[in-house]
Amino acid sequence: MTTAVVVGSGPNGLAAALTLAAEGVSVRVVEAADVLGGGVRSGELTLPGLVHDECSGMHPLGPGSAFAQRFDLAGAGLKWRWAPTEFSHPLDGGRGAVAVRSVTGTAAGLGAGGPGWKAVFGPLTERFGTISQEFLQPVLHLPRHPFHLARLGLYGGLPATLLARRFGSPEARALWIGTAAHAFRPLGTPFSSAIGVALTTAAHAYGWPVAEGGSVGVRDAIVRRATEYGVRFETGRRVTSLEELEAPDLVMLDTSPSAAARIAGNRLPARVRRAYTGYRHGPGAFKVDYAVEGGVPWAHEGSRSAGTVHLGGGVAEIAAAEKEVAAGRMPERPFVLVGQQYLADPTRSAGDVHPLYAYAHVPAGYTGDATGAVTAQIERYAPGFRDRIRATYVRTTTELSRHNENYVAGDIVTGANDPLQLLFRPRVALDPYATGIPGVYLCSAATPPGAGAHGMCGYNAARRALARL
Template identity: 40%
Template sequence: MGKKDYDAIVVGSGPNGLAAAITMQQQGLSVLLIEGKKELGGGLRSAALTLPGFVHDICSAIHPLAAASPFFKTLPLQEHGLAYIYPEIAVAHPFDDGAAAILTKSIEQTAALLGADQQAYLDLIKPICSDWSKIDKAVLGPLLKIPSHPIAMAKFGLKAMTSALSIAKKFSTKETKGLWAGMAAHSMQPLSSLTTSAIGMVLITMGHLGGWPIPKGGSQEIANALESYFISLGGEIQTDFYVKSLKDLPSSRAVLFDVGPRQLLEIAGHRFSSLYKWQLEKHRYGMGVFKIDWALDGPIPFTAAAARKAGTVHLGNTIEEITAGEYASSIGRIPEKPFVLVAQQSLFDNSRAPEGKHTGWAYCHVPHGSKADMTDRIEKQVERFAPGFKDLILAKHTFNPAEMEAYNPNYIGGDINGGVITIGQIFNRPALQSSPYRTSEKGIYICSASTPPGGGVHGMCGYYAAKRALKDVFNIQATPL
């Protein structure tokens, strides 16, 4: 075997590509990280999308999973410029009557404010919080693997595999049901679907154990810190290099792709077995998102006081309304009252906007690939809970699903999760085999959000894919978490 240009190449610099590159480079290998755009980050990018001086997060904004990531926690990212800001109220869920349910770091405080559902909430969430340090690596990793703590994992799994509507039957108040529905709706599926409870429980647990933090300066700062650390290890980066074929790449012993199944087929499909190609072609994508960024003349004037102090605000009122909207989007209909996720970064980070001004960040779920303009519907939802909001808008920028996909080809049809997380695609994401990160071709791996554990800024897909490649190709055991 002749000498290779690199030991490993990673294509794509989202959080998983960066994690994979770092994991390989930590072992003293020569690693090249390639990015198609001029800047690294994938979903971790920030830019002045509206007016000068207003810093908007292009995709991800609030980062409970990044702060809690078992892999990222092993890295000295603070030494490379990353600082998190933790709002005291992680999430507020306002209602039409002016009340709001909230998620804070204190599980007791959160539960106490839920009134009659206090004990039911504690019964659901407290065991997960207690067991999280035992199960975090299993929950945020490949499921076709015997966990280190099988009993704790089984207890979590029995709840996680159920539908959000099933779990909601444990609650009696509109406040608890609404708060729960907003959390579970991050799954981007009808709340009647199996596994929708998993996302809700994990996000609530993150809120209690660590909070839902905002990166100071923008989400780009997470990517910048990861890039800085990778370079400090001796890693090499090439940007503005869009890979269309394996022939475009320098020689290496292993290639890890932070791309979705569709792009992987375009780049390397001719090298795969017919069975593996068939499985990638069958990979299913879910709802898309429609996103708005606003430059504002002041903070969003929510009626509920708690919502004016929260980093994230879920706008959907009752569980019935959220359920109807998510179901409509899942079957190709445009919801009149969409569930809207709002982030208020500038309330806590004054680097995001000029003095006295603010940013607003919001998105809703829409049918896969929808071309509908949801601007008016989203702004009506914000105005509903924050009268006077529209008068504060100085400028706005929107992304529909097609524009999201054009910005990041991994977001097929606007699906930011790399594929719908159904009960089937939990286990065959993106193909049913002993390791979800291997392809059928020796030395080629996939490390994107289309592999376990799926979407979110946590880097775990990249870490586990690199761990697999290190063992297969280099006979090296990755640094354990």
């Protein structure tokens, strides 16, 4: 029987394990931490009874991914839940904008920005089923729907600040730029629209759901399916060399490229080693979890029903903050993402005390304390928020990388989204998952299609490995 070892148990490592096991491979997963899950862990971080997501919180591409559909994760107990609205962007003075599942419904609330919003995202949403199949795999492939993919590329290749001009109101432009900021890169540069276009279209096509009971539900569903196929799990064991793995036929590395280079050692071809050790990581995240009594008193009414809230002002202010972060400087008012998962999943709350998820974009390896800056940005748009805080739990960039070694210097998206790495991560190659060592593959979020709890990096890598057998 063919044997495989998967190093790392994030959603991609688990997806690789399940995909291999379903084809009759004997699979063992080895995890350095004491628990499985990587970026899809949840816990009571602040007060008893409040469930917080420890990293990945919202899952725009989760329900529609080929991996989730292939293995019927819903049938394995994964329950998706949606907030009343998908995401919002408040502005000063109680103004703001909200995105709902309907493109038309969103456009109707954007005033003069509505026609431009509908023109950009209407056709993409109609075709998103085929478009997502294309971009959730390596760029170098023969597309089945080239014209649909080209439309995505037409907008995705633009600087986000340039695309913002298509939306004719400050509220619409802010709603767009907040989503574009998920790229963790300067928003005036080419291809800085790519991730925002994909995520906004996903919001209209599938929504931005959360997993009932916490993102740990994603882990539990995959583990349940994998166990059905005989996958074995070992936690609390750090792999430092391929020689420790007893020569399996396949090795899947759910690690950062630099960690893969250390584990592979001298067996790694020189050209691949150069690419892996030269792989570029992006800015960091500084995460604050709050226990909030009565919820957040947003001045912008629409933000009170949004699963995700983007904070930081309008286009110019957010673009300036992201530019500062990329240059290694901490802005006074950073971009902040707030997750109100409890609106979709009330089981995470304890009575009228709710878990609130927030992180700020900060320079890579930032050693300061950004707690005050995060709280101040929320207070700016929700006066009285500070008075409702009952507890906090903070993870700095260092603590994030200690909690999950793939998050180098706090880089929660596992790699800089500059044009080259956005298109060709972790290196320019026909098979981006292959390491150059027969039977050894990289399957982390440093491979296509990148960050997210969709499992597609592991699924794609495992399929490549199976095709090579």
